Amino acid sequence: MSHKILIIEDEQKIARFLELELQYEGYIVEKVHDGRSGLERALNHDISLIILDVMLPGINGVEVCRRIRQSSEVPIIMLTAKDSTIDKVMGLDTGADDYITKPFAIEELLARIRVALKHKRVAAQRTSNTIRAKNLCLDLDKYLATYNNEQIDLTKREFDFLRYLMENKNMVLSRAQILEKVWGYSYFGDTNVVDVYIRYLRSKIDDRFKEKFIHTVRGVGYLLKDE
Numbered sequence: 001m002s003h004k005i006l007i008i009e010d011e012q013k014i015a016r017f018l019e020l021e022l023q024y025e026g027y028i029v030e031k032v033h034d035g036r037s038g039l040e041r042a043l044n045h046d047i048s049l050i051i052l053d054v055m056l057p058g059i060n061g062v063e064v065c066r067r068i069r070q071s072s073e074v075p076i077i078m079l080t081a082k083d084s085t086i087d088k089v090m091g092l093d094t095g096a097d098d099y100i101t102k103p104f105a106i107e108e109l110l111a112r113i114r115v116a117l118k119h120k121r122v123a124a125q126r127t128s129n130t131i132r133a134k135n136l137c138l139d140l141d142k143y144l145a146t147y148n149n150e151q152i153d154l155t156k157r158e159f160d161f162l163r164y165l166m167e168n169k170n171m172v173l174s175r176a177q178i179l180e181k182v183w184g185y186s187y188f189g190d191t192n193v194v195d196v197y198i199r200y201l202r203s204k205i206d207d208r209f210k211e212k213f214i215h216t217v218r219g220v221g222y223l224l225k226d227e
Helices: 012-024 035-044 061-069 085-093 106-128 156-167 175-183 192-209
Strands: 004-008 028-032 049-053 076-080 098-101 130-133 136-139 144-147 150-152 214-217 221-224
Touching: 004 012, 004 035, 012 028, 012 106, 028 035, 035 049, 035 061, 049 061, 049 106, 061 076, 061 085, 076 106, 098 106, 130 156, 136 156, 144 192, 150 192, 156 175, 156 192, 156 221, 175 192, 175 221, 192 214
Parallel strands: 004 028, 004 049, 049 076, 076 098
Antiparallel strands: 130 136, 136 144, 144 150, 214 221
């Protein structure tokens, strides 16, 4: 599902530029040009992230941020022409997640957006104590693995192994890293045990549900893809 980004920016050329760039990156975009409209949209619509200008008509951006933070933890990146320390401090103190000054490189803003959305996703996973990769879910409290809510029967070692892969999804993990984290420092057995458990997990997940999660990177190790 695409993230929806709300732009609250009174300079219409900048707002339009941001809208086009974000849409090109695959985001759903809404934009408004004053503080009151922005506050209403932020509080009453499902928004993934807000790009918020400080200097706005109606209600300034710092006050908009403060009011949003009273009821929402949506990521907020503040955007302003000012570069003084006091403006940055005020924005961050009222709850902004990040701060970027005009003029800016769009690549930098896009990178900051990706970081903010990633932090939001990780925080949500910690709150619910679940880890997800597409339709695959681990409930860490119940020690339960499911695919589309269908239970997957795993041993404790298989669950711990899958958890490590999912906590580091899209990252290649070497056999040595896996042995250290899943089997512990004291393990001195055959490193082929990793390959054996990879086959177990593929049989119970990839083969059963006809969706490839676990990939081999020859000569390096394994990764679990979530794309």
